[in-house]
Amino acid sequence: MKIAVLKETAPGERRVAATPETVKKFVALGAELAVERDAGAAAAFADQGYADAGATIGDRASVVQGADIVLGVQGPDVASLTGAKPGAWIVAGLNPFGDRARVDAYAAAGFEALAMEFMPRITRAQSMDILSSQSNLAGYKAVLDAAAEYGRAFPMMMTAAGTVSAAKCFVMGVGVAGLQAIATARRLGAQVSATDVRSATKEQILSLGAKPIFVENVAGIEGEGSGGYATEMSPEYQKAQAELVSGHLAKQDIVITTALIPGRPAPRLISDAQLATMRPGSVVVDLAVEQGGNVEGAVAGEVVERHGVKIVGHRNVPSRLPADASALFSRNLFNFLSAFWDKDQGRPVLDAEIGDAIRLTKDGKVVNERLAG
Incomplete structure (x- = not known):
């Protein structure tokens, strides 16, 4: 059983799909590990570390040759x-909705593509969930990026020269990234509030010491979709939410938006008109910018300014913390493959619950029901 670890080639991608830690664990299972030269260099993992853990180091052609499983952060071309090998597994974040052509190419080439972002959100798969591990870091980094762009301090400071007021931070979308953003902004000393369409998140917001901002008078709307994701809301709720948010935004210094709906463009949370009500010098960080953006005027890969407000639209935010992001991502992959490792066969054997959920292609066909049609 040969497992290949490739160097990422996507622009700006600094993560790697295996670290010396996980290589050592795979070798202990009986796998042969081959790592492309300098695969971990951008994340501060040297080739020697991989070699010491039991991997062979080589160019891409030699690493891929005869591979049964290919690991990646983003799907390789x-x-x-x-x-x-024919039927080799491609295990990575494959962006199935955004790059369907690549999925079709995997099928045509006879590979079995396993999309880690389709991992079901069930208890036994929590340690395999790349979306949660990477979103956690994104939420943390979003607050740091906001602090870097903000021209003032976050905490209240009482000095002999006078008092500096605490920054007011508003988090929109309270999933994994949003919860970490709340916690990080609180640690930095900001006054934090947060909102979400899912009423169940109120308790989570309160538990982190932040103030929940919720529509209270629209009954029967919970916003809870499958797997804990939000769903699109009714027109009545959207109108009430917009009115509530508009009044609150005008008082904020920092806003972090995190709202995503799988397989669909990111919902628009902040309009240009709402931005115009914010104080000059305020900062908005749009973590959904690569899926169309929560903020009108956000530009993927850029920091732009509108009405005196900075809109931060960094791409691939987890990759801005490459060492930790790689460590968590690689553990997700190891936890996944090792959980299904069959000692007698010397390879992982998937069950239907998880295998059917994440398998995109097999035997020359696209087989995932979420990609039907």
Whole structure:
């Protein structure tokens, strides 16, 4: 059983799909590990560390040659997989909705593509969930990015020269990223409030010491979709939410938006008109910018200014913390493969619950029901 670990080639991608820690664990299972030269360099993992953990180091062609499983952070191009075994598993974040052409190419080449972002949100798969591990870091980094752009201090400071007021931070969307953003802003000393369409998140917001901002008078709308994700809301709720948010935004210094709906463009949470009501010098960080953005005027990969408000739209935020992001991502992959490792066969054997959920292609066909049609 040969497992290949590739160097990422997507622009700005600094993460790696295995670390010396997880290589050592795979080797202990009986796998042969081959790591592409400098695969971990951008995340401060040297080739020698991989070699010491039991991997062989080589160029891409030699690493892929004869591979049974190919690990990646983002899915590799099919052209770079020449030499992998027929039916080899491609295990990575594959962006199935955003890059369907690549999924079709995997099918045509006979690979079995396993999309880690389709991992079901069930108890036994929590340690395999790349979306949660990477979103946690994104929420943390979003607050640090906001602090770097903000021209004032976060905490209240009482000095002989006078008092500095605490920054007011508003988090929109209280999933994994939003919860970490709340916690980080609180640690930095900000006054934090948060909102979400899911009423169940109120208790989580309060538990972190923040103030919940919720529509209270629209009955029967919970906003809870499958797997804990939010769903699109009714027009009545959207109107009430917009009115509530508009009044609150005008008083905020920092806003972090995190709202995503799987397979659909990110919902618009802040309009240009709402931005115009914010104080000059305020900062908005849009963590959904690569899926169309929660904020009108946000530009993927740029920090722009509108009405005196900075809108931060960094791409691939977890990759801005490459060492920790790689460590968590690689543990997700190891936890996944090791959980299904069959000692007698010397390879992982998936069950239907998880296998059917994440398998995109098999035997030359696209087989995932979420990609039907």
